[in-house]
Amino acid sequence: MFVRPFDSQQKAVPVVIDGETVMAAEGEMLASVLxxxxxxxxxTTPVSESRRAPYCLMGVCFDCLAVVDGVASVQTCLVPVRAGMRVERQHGRREVPL
Known part of the structure; x- marks a missing residue:
């Protein structure tokens, strides 16, 4: 689908997405990696659990939400990649601890 070629000016760093290690350019937006x-x-949406993907890529639509380093509902289009990030796709409703 989307392929980002690396050039000699970019530093490739590992990012863990749903348990799989993926290489990404340091500083690129996490949504583009996803x-x-x-x-x-x-x-997936809270009600119908249909799949959603980044849409606006500027922080307006909230379709790029994911769990980043244990924090749920992070807008991945606004988060630059850094080495060692742990990302999980967010499924359905969030659980709120009582």
């Missing part, structure tokens, strides 16, 4: 990583979605 768009090119199978399966090509970031979350």
């Amino acid at each position: 768009l090119r990583t199978v399966p090509f979605y970031t979350r």
Whole structure:
């Protein structure tokens, strides 16, 4: 789907997505990494659990939400990649601890 070629100016760093290690350019937006990583979605909706993927890529639509380093509902289009990030696709409703 989306392939990002690396050039000699970019530093490739490992990011763990749903338990799989993926290489990404340090500083690129996390949403772009998720768009090119199978399966090509970031979350499922709370009601129908249909798959959603980044849409606006500027922080307006909230379709790019994922769990980043244990924090749920992070807008991945606004988060730059850094080495060692742990990302999980967000499924359905969030559980709120009582």
